[in-house]
Amino acid sequence: MANTLIIVPTFNEIDGLERIVTRIREAVPAADLLVVDDSSPDGTGELADRLAEADPGMRVLHRAGKNGLGQAYLAGFELALGEGYEFIVEMDADGSHDPESVPAMLALAESGAELVIGSRWVDGGSVVNWPAIRKAISRTGNWYSGVMLRSRIRDITAGFRVFRASALRDLDLHAISSQGYCFQVEMAWRLERTGHRVVEYPITFVERETGQSKMHSGIVVEALLRVTAWGIEATLRPRKSMSMSRSGARSR
Structure with missing residues (x-):
């Protein structure tokens, strides 16, 4: 797994950062770890620096100001692609994504999947400690995205992922401007849409125990507007669809 980079974006995650770094190191010790911090005022970036000093496989990318989740990941992707990593992992810093799922997700990517999504809404997936309204927002958002985009992905808003670097190179990452769920x-x-093989792997998502959620109404509105626009675009300018595989006990 030395060809793997795990990207963890942070903003005010000082209470849980050391815990998630320890869990990642225990689950995937051979992977490299990149913390992308958006100048957290609570000292998260400084803590990340201290942790990196003791871990040769960990480093920190400091960004000036809070520029959003999407831009944080794109900065991490740029570094990963520039340094020749083969697999790139997205993970939240709040502990909601279990690092013990990473080896199985990487195995799927090594077997040919170009994007592996840690899915809450496939057989075997689940959510722990979410209020009913949060579940309803997630399920509705995924349903609406599936209808508008004609997507077969059950949990297209999920943020726990493994990408093949070759698939990211196929995209124009400079054209990606969305944030959050979007x-x-x-x-x-x-x-x-461009024919890459996507696999969903069932995970248990556990709501954060420390820190504050970055979810807000603006993220939902952005997703609604952009998904609607993309759906109209896809209808007017259809492109080849891909055969998508889902994985729990099996792929299809």
Whole structure:
């Protein structure tokens, strides 16, 4: 897994950062780790620097100001592609994504999947400690995205992912401007639409125990507007669809 880079974006995650770094190191010790910090005022970036000093496989990318999740990941992608990593992992810093799922997700990517999504909404997937309204927003967002984009991905808003670097190189990453849920939707949809193999792997998503959620109404509105626009674009200018595989106990 030395050809793997795990990207963890942070903003005010000082309470949980050391814990998630430890869990990642235990689950995938051979992978490299990149923390992308958006100048967190609570000292997250400084803590990340201290952790990196003791870990030769970890480094920190400091960005000036809070520029959003999508831009943080794109900065990480640029570094990963420039340094020749083969697999690139997206993970939240709040502990909601279990690092113990990473080896199985990487195995799927090594077997030919170009995007592996840690999915809450396929058989075997689940969510822990979410209120009913949060579940409803997620399910509705995924359903609407599927209808508008004609996507077969069940959890297209999910943020726990493994990309093949070759698939990212096929995209015009400079044209990606979405944030939050919408960034995840756009990345998965563009890969699916251009014929790349997408696999969903069931995970248990656990709501954060520390820190504050970055979810807000603006993210939902952005996703609604952009997904609607992309759906209209796809209808007017259809492109080849891809055969998509889902994985739990099997692929199809």
